[in-house]
Amino acid sequence: MADARKLARRARMLRWLLNCYPPYIGAGIRVQSISADFCQVKVRMGLSRFNRNYVGTQFGGSLYSMVDPFYMLMLMQLLGREYIVWDKAASIDFIAPGKGPVFADLRIDEGLLTEIREHTAGGKKYLPRLQVDIRDAAGELVARVDKTLYVRLKPQARQA
Template sequence: MSDPRKRARRARMLRWLLNLYPPYLGAGVRVLSISPDLRHIQVRMKLTLWNRNYVGTQFGGSLYSMVDPFYMLLLIEQLGSEYIVWDKAASIDFIAPGKGTVYAEFEVDDALLDDIRQQTAGGKKCLPRLQVDIRDEAGELVARVDKTLYVRLKPQTRQA
């Protein structure tokens, strides 16, 4: 999809749909912005009764869920329908308790996309490792998530 107006509409629609997604509504996750070119996403999660753990801080599962799909979504949008993009693995390192609202930002750049296209051109899989930090309102690190994705050209588009 190369038309910038179509991409911008798609970004607005995706943000709207994600903000109505029941698990995100319940967890207090809010997509603040998706760039019109579908390369950058900002997400926020307020501390609520529904995502607070026994000791009164952000529940670890909610911290992970707030960052779970976004790299996959960005890569799907950037690479297009010729590619299979899946989450393969993830780990989360809890650094400090999330005592209030937390934020995360995701971005894919040309270098990443070029590397993926180069690695998958011959039909092989690519397993990019991406990282996202979850920070509190003061900018302090709360958790770091490492994600491994699986990317490969769909069988009908692979070179023989």
């Protein structure tokens, strides 16, 4: 019970810190919620003069920025200190112009955590691929981001 409260407090603190992060403020990115168990993050980005490109739509870099750190941060919290978690690669596919507010809903389920633990149990690295869609207020797909993460059990945890 105490661990759940500690995790929920950590989620609230991380949300607050990210919403005070100057690049996110400038880009109009707001972390709407981080679930108490770190399995879900919801992010919103409005369209403003600070993130509008020459043709009046969302900058592609801002679209990517709004989802960039979250899978790594979520896995770090969910797997614990025994694991090394890094972003390894990413790509973004721009589907339609972002002409207003856009939203992303990032989720990690228990199946992925089990898969990661199984693949890294012997000390080998694992490169899970995750995907997140960025949608407009009408639910239309604006961009799709593919992330590859690097996950490995730390040497001290392998010997235990």
